[in-house]
Amino acid sequence: MSHGDGDHERFAHYVQKDKIMASALDGTPVVALCGKVWVPGRDPKKYPVCPLCKEIYESMGAGGGDDKGGKGGGK
Numbered sequence: 001m002s003h004g005d006g007d008h009e010r011f012a013h014y015v016q017k018d019k020i021m022a023s024a025l026d027g028t029p030v031v032a033l034c035g036k037v038w039v040p041g042r043d044p045k046k047y048p049v050c051p052l053c054k055e056i057y058e059s060m061g062a063g064g065g066d067d068k069g070g071k072g073g074g075k
Contacts, residue, residue: 012044014053033057 013032020040023030029037034052 010047011050011053012047013050014057015040 013034013036015030015032019030022028023040027039029039031037032050032053033056034050036050
């Protein structure tokens with residue numbers, strides 16, 4: 001049984017590092033660049049990077065906007 005939202009579940013997403021740390025401490029959901037909202041709980045290294053997150057991050061350019069910081073695993 002799947003409780004996910006499709007393709008988002010198969011990817012690691014770009015999220016601000018401070019948001020990931022806060023989520024790890026208090027369990028608050030994070031928002032990825034692509035808009036996915038979830039509480040990270042899996043190792044993002046086991047998943048390919050979300051193509052939409054990657055596209056958005058690359059369009060920001062070096063130093064242009066929020067730092068990628070880290071990737072949060074899918075649910």
